[in-house]
Amino acid sequence: MKFLKQEQKKYEQIVDKLKTKNIRMTDIRLAIIAMLIKAEHLTTQEIIKNLELEFANVNVTSVYNTLDLLLSQHILFANTFNGKSIWYEIASEKSIHLKCDECGDVIHINPMTSDKFDFNEVVELAESKGIKLDHFKIEAHGICQNCRNK
Ligand SMILES: [Zn+2]
Ligand SMILES: [Zn+2]
Incomplete structure (x- = not known):
């Protein structure tokens, strides 16, 4: 993933914050963070689809768990623009x-x-x-x- 300078800074800030809280940074977690920094906002389905391009086995439960974890750490916002789908984005x-x-x-x-x-x-x-x-x-x-x- 190619980052602009500001995006790289944001990515490092987030990873540092999670590290200071002793949260284990798996490849999937890092990929989700990087993807959301690049893509503005995404639905869960879009996140899973993107991960499947990168990883052979994507465990859907662990994707949901990661999104919950990042929400609880105030790293992500969840938006519902139409009252139905949820879009995740970097807070x-x-x-x-x-x-x-x-x-x-x-x-x-x-x-x-x-x-x-x-x-x-x-x-x-x-x-x-x-x-x-x-x-x-x-x-x-x-x-x-x-x-x-x-
Ligand atoms: Zn957005
Ligand atoms: Zn229109």
């Missing part, structure tokens, strides 16, 4: 999703590369209400260009 202090309510497409705004949004505005808004922000999750809904053109 971030700044999470923004734009969803088309017509076709269900979800655009994930990457806080590392997005310059279209001033994240400090949310931090300042929270501070003005006396909240020292830890993280935020914004889910915005609308109709995408494709659906509007139909």
Whole structure:
């Protein structure tokens, strides 16, 4: 897996955090973390499918256990945009999703590369209400260009 510099840093931070908690880093666990750093957000089915390209035997139970473990360590967020499927992604202090309510497409705004949004505005808004922000999750809904053109 080829990482950009920021992605490599994120990956190392996560692995270090798990190591300090004496959590055993198996190949499958490392692969799931790397995959989610690269892919923004994925469903369990997509994670399993990707693992099967890399590993001969993928134990589905251990994939579920890994996802639970990473959720409990606050390394992952679980999102349900349509109330049905769960999308997993690397937890971030700044999470923004734009969803088309017509076709269900979800655009994930990457806080590392997005310059279209001033994240400090949310931090300042929270501070003005006396909240020292830890993280935020914004889910915005609308109709995408494709659906509007139909
Ligand atoms: Zn749409
Ligand atoms: Zn996402």
